[in-house]
Amino acid sequence: xxxxxxxxxxxxxxxxxxxxxxxxxxxxxxxxxxxxxxxxxxxxxxxxxxxxxxxxxxxxxxxxxxxxxxxxxxxxxxxxxxxxxxxxxxxxxxxxxxxxxxxxxxxxxxxxxxxxxxxxxxxxxxxxxxxxxxxxxxxxxxxxxxxxxxxxxxxxxxxxxxxxxxxxxxxxxxxxxxxxxxxxxxxxxxxxxxxxxxxxxxxxxxxxxxxxxxxxxxxxxxxxxxxxxxxxxxxxxxxxxxxxxxxxxxxxxxxxxxxxxxxxxxxxxxxxxxxxxxxxxxxxxxxxxxxxxxxxxxxxxxxxxxxxxxxxxxxxxxxxxxxxxxx
Amino acid sequence: xxxxxxxxxxxxxxxxxxxxxxxxxxxxxxxxxxxxxxxxxxxxxxxxxxxxxxxxxxxxxxxxxxxxxxxxxxxxxxxxxxxxxxxxxxxxxxxxxxxxxxxxxxxxxxxxxxxxxxxxxxxxxxxxxxxxxxxxxxxxxxxxxxxxxxxxxxxxxxxxxxxxxxxxxxxxxxxxxxxxxxxxxxxxxxxxxxxxxxxxxxxxxxxxxxxxxxxxxxxxxxxxxxxxxxxxxxxxxxxxxxxxxxxxxxxxxxxxxxxxxxxxxxxxx
Numbered sequence: 001x002x003x004x005x006x007x008x009x010x011x012x013x014x015x016x017x018x019x020x021x022x023x024x025x026x027x028x029x030x031x032x033x034x035x036x037x038x039x040x041x042x043x044x045x046x047x048x049x050x051x052x053x054x055x056x057x058x059x060x061x062x063x064x065x066x067x068x069x070x071x072x073x074x075x076x077x078x079x080x081x082x083x084x085x086x087x088x089x090x091x092x093x094x095x096x097x098x099x100x101x102x103x104x105x106x107x108x109x110x111x112x113x114x115x116x117x118x119x120x121x122x123x124x125x126x127x128x129x130x131x132x133x134x135x136x137x138x139x140x141x142x143x144x145x146x147x148x149x150x151x152x153x154x155x156x157x158x159x160x161x162x163x164x165x166x167x168x169x170x171x172x173x174x175x176x177x178x179x180x181x182x183x184x185x186x187x188x189x190x191x192x193x194x195x196x197x198x199x200x201x202x203x204x205x206x207x208x209x210x211x212x213x214x215x216x217x218x219x220x221x222x223x224x225x226x227x228x229x230x231x232x233x234x235x236x237x238x239x240x241x242x243x244x245x246x247x248x249x250x251x252x253x254x255x256x257x258x259x260x261x262x263x264x265x266x267x268x269x270x271x272x273x274x275x276x277x278x279x280x281x282x283x284x285x286x287x288x289x290x291x292x293x294x295x296x297x298x299x300x301x302x303x304x305x306x307x308x309x310x311x312x313x314x315x316x317x318x319x320x321x322x323x324x325x326x327x
Numbered sequence: 328x329x330x331x332x333x334x335x336x337x338x339x340x341x342x343x344x345x346x347x348x349x350x351x352x353x354x355x356x357x358x359x360x361x362x363x364x365x366x367x368x369x370x371x372x373x374x375x376x377x378x379x380x381x382x383x384x385x386x387x388x389x390x391x392x393x394x395x396x397x398x399x400x401x402x403x404x405x406x407x408x409x410x411x412x413x414x415x416x417x418x419x420x421x422x423x424x425x426x427x428x429x430x431x432x433x434x435x436x437x438x439x440x441x442x443x444x445x446x447x448x449x450x451x452x453x454x455x456x457x458x459x460x461x462x463x464x465x466x467x468x469x470x471x472x473x474x475x476x477x478x479x480x481x482x483x484x485x486x487x488x489x490x491x492x493x494x495x496x497x498x499x500x501x502x503x504x505x506x507x508x509x510x511x512x513x514x515x516x517x518x519x520x521x522x523x524x525x526x527x528x529x530x531x532x533x534x535x536x537x538x539x540x541x542x543x544x545x546x547x548x549x550x551x552x553x554x555x556x557x558x559x560x561x562x563x564x565x566x567x568x569x570x571x572x573x574x575x576x577x578x579x580x581x582x583x584x585x586x587x588x589x590x591x592x593x594x595x596x
Contacts, residue, residue, distance in 0.1 A: 065420035210431045212421035216383045217414050217476070221483065222436025229505030267422035268465070 001271065004264060004278045011282050015289040017045050032158065038180040038315050041079070045137055045182045046288045046303075047281045048190045049247040054247035054261070054280020056239035057254030058272060062208045063232040064129075066137045071118070071240035072143025073315070077251065078151040079121025081174065081267030083113035085158040107245070109181035115241030121151060122237050144159065176250040176304025178288050183245075190242035197235040201273040204228060208269035250304050252311020253283050259318070283307070330409045330487045333394030334358045335380065340389030342372055342379045344419040348583050349375055350540050357536070359520075362514045364530035367540035368519050373523040374415060375494050376540065380521055381412045381490035384537040393487060404436025406520040409487030413494065415523075417476030419464050425475045426451070426460040432482030440485060450481045453512075454505050475505055481513070489513055495529045507533050 019027050019219050053071060060069040060076070067221055071077045087110040128143040131133060159170045201208065207228050210221045218223050243250065261285070263276035288305040294301050334356050341351030349372035357363055365373045378384035380391055382398030391398050393409055401409075411432070419428060429451060433443040440446055451457050454474050459467065467475065473494070480489060489510070495503045507529055510520050514535075524530035531537055 067420070151373045195542070206431070206434050206437075209423065209427075210434060212423070213410060214414050214418050214433075216378060216381075216412060219383055219403050220381065220407060220410060220412035221431055221479075222404045222434060222438070224403045224436075262422065268427065 001265060001275065004261075004275055004282070007282050008285075009280055011289060012043055012047070015039065015046070015285050018289055018292045020136075026295075041182050042178050042180045042288065043285060045187065045246050046285045048158065048187060048194065048283030049243040049250065050253055050257070050280035050282070051194050051277035051299065052190060052239040052243040052246070053254035053284065054257030054276040055194065055201070055273070056236045056243065057280075058132050058258040058261070058276040058313075059197070059201070059232045059236040060238070061258055061287045062211055062256070062269070063229060063236060064126075064135055064137075064140050065212060066140050067259070068137070068141050068255070068315075068318070070252065070258075071236070071243070072145045072148075072249070072251035072253075072311075073141065073148075073255055074122070074125050075148030075151055076118045076121045076125075076144075076237070076240045077244060078148040078155065078250045079119075079124075080114040080156070081115040081117070081249045082151045082155040083115070083117025083120075083241070083295040084110045084173075084244065084269070085155040085170065086117075087113035087283065088166060088170055089158050089162060090238050092162055104183060104185055111186045111189065111242065111245035111273055113246040115238050116240045117239030118241035121147060122233055122240075125234065134318075143183070163323070172302070173248045175302030176307065178247050184240070186235075186245050190246055193238050193242050197239055198277065199272060200231060200235065202270065204231070205268070205270035205273055208232075208273075238281075247284075248304065250284065251308040252286075252315060253280055256283055256311045256314050257316075283311075329518060330394045330396075333487075335488055336390075336392045337380065338390045338392075339548050340379060340391060341387045342375045342384070344375065346387055351376075351386070352389060353538075354389075355538075357519050359517040359519055361386055362510060362520040362522070362534045363522065363538060364534035365538045365540065366530065367525070369525055371540040373525070373540055376538075377490055377492050377521060377523045378412075381410050381488065382406050384413060398488075402436075404438065407435040408438055408485075408549065409489075411480035411484035411489050411589045413473075413476045413480045415496070416469075417472055417493040419472075419532065420549045422463045422465055424461050424463055425467060425471070427457060428464055428475050429460075429478045429482055432479040440482065443482075446482050450478045451511075452482070453509050454478050455501070457592055469497045470502055471557070472500055474502050474506065477509070481509060485515065486516060486518065488519045488521060492523050495524065503529055519575050520572045534536060 016036070017030055019029070019031060019035070019039070049171060057070040057169050060071065060074065060248060061067055063069070075237065091106050091109060111155065124147055125144045128147070129140040159167055159174075207223045210223045211218045213221065215225060240254070257280035258272065258276045261272050262278040264279070265271040265275040284303075284307070287310070288303055291301050291303055291306050337353060337355045337357070339352045339354055341348045341353075344351040365376055367373050375384065375510060379386045382391065382401060385399050398406060398410060421428070426447070429447055430443075433440045451460055454477065455479065456474060456478055459471055462471075464472065464475070477491065477494060480491070491510075494506055494510070510522070511533060514520050521565075522530050522534070
């Protein structure tokens with residue numbers, strides 16, 4: 001756990017000192033003034049989104065008894081993006097209609113829509129993949145992947161319907177973005193959501209361990225499976241939605257973080273509940289720092305590109321390692 | 328909840344899925360210390376009946392009560408104190424070690440068990456698990472997993488009911504004998520042991536009561552008058568001797584489709 005904290009501090013430090021000067025060359029220096037402010041906000045946003053994704057991934061893996069479960073794998077991220085796109089269309093139309101929508105309200109509506117979309121998508125996956133006698137791990141992943149594609153397509157259709165200026169904005173957002181000027185209401189709500197879920201998960205950590213058993217055995221061990229599932233679903237949905245509202249749909253962080261955490265603190269839920277969000281912070285802030293290292297002529301590459309490439313390859317490796325990884 | 332000395336009362340219970348009856352109606356009173364084997368061919372509803380008796384599945388109609396409480400109206404936490412259950416194929420999506428899985432039996436919804444550490448150690452010794460206690464669950468063999476799951480239930484079960492679905496199906500003879508002896512010790516201590524078995528050898532050798540689930544046709548010869556509908560209850564000779572006050576544990580006298588080998592009787596002493 002100390003090792004994890006040290007890593008968190010290390011990537012945070014890296015994010016704060018690495019930058020690019022106006023001529024595009026890499027600089028490593030302790031910034032000050034406004035630059036430091038920007039970097040601190042970006043660090044805070046990325047850290048919160050990473051923590052939310054790490055914890056959301058862990059909750060989903062426990063909920064579905066499946067180590068492949070994660071917000072981006074099962075279409076939950078797409079559900080949240082669809083929510084945001086819907087909200088964007090609605091507010092854009094409201095703006096056209098002449099009413100002035102203040103930015104903070106706009107962002108809050110989008111965040112609420114992201115959370116609603118995430119919970120909706122996860123519930124759908126649950127309904128599709130679960131039948132009497134248990135959860136089929138293959139069905140879960142297939143249902144999630146296809147649902148993600150469908151929801152993503154609907155979101156794309158909505159973006160197409162947006163006025164051109166916001167269309168460009170939204171498609172950039174879809175690549176994942178760590179804002180240097182975050183929406184503070186969303187930041188605060190996310191921080192509260194993470195803290196609440198973390199405490200709740202710590203409180204039911206033994207139940208989370210026991211829930212790895214089949215439905216009947218878990219219940220006979222004293223796990224109130226129905227309420228545990230509702231709480232896990234709610235936590236995973238709210239956290240995924242918050243992450244999307246903060247940084248856009250960023251893939252695979254929620255998958256990688258719990259597995260990294262298992263490698264560091266072992267399989268018990270109690271330390272994992274703390275370690276998974278910390279690993280999420282390390283992965284996302286680390287990815288944010290790393291993308292600064294990629295030389296481009298037009299700013300930094302989107303963070304979603306970095307996490308999807310690295311995390312996706314990790315995912316494939318995980319599958320390649322075979323059956324023992326599934327159980 | 329004090330259930331010491333309480334019987335498991337089964338009143339007109341019909342079991343099935345989605346309101347479709349599979350077996351029953353059946354009534355019985357199972358007293359502490361009894362070992363009930365539920366036997367029958369594949370697919371006649373043994374596992375379903377076992378889940379109903381363990382409070383995990385509601386019967387289509389009828390009531391199952393332990394002492395004064397209906398097992399289906401208890402919360403999971405309350406039930407975990409008085410009913411322990413082991414699945415036919417215990418599965419865990421986890422990398423916890425065998426020992427950590429067994430220790431989950433000490434949780435009981437947060438209520439805990441007395442002397443948890445020594446209990447866990449004792450049960451691991453009883454079932455011969457010390458040798459692989461540190462191996463993660465996903466690396467255990469099928470038989471080892473089953474032994475671990477039974478051990479978890481033994482740790483959990485301090486009184487009341489211990490329900491096991493096909494406890495011997497996945498086990499080798501050593502494991503079967505260890506588990507069978509452990510079940511018999513629990514029965515002697517006043518626990519009601521319920522076990523289903525499709526191939527009834529060991530379960531029958533062990534049981535004081537054999538419940539044979541048929542396919543709804545006429546009961547086989549020798550079945551007790553308790554039988555109703557398609558659930559047939561047959562009292563084995565052992566049960567009769569124990570009813571006369573002379574406890575006598577199972578050899579191969581129970582005849583019929585079960586095919587009891589004399590080996591089991593000798594192995595169990």
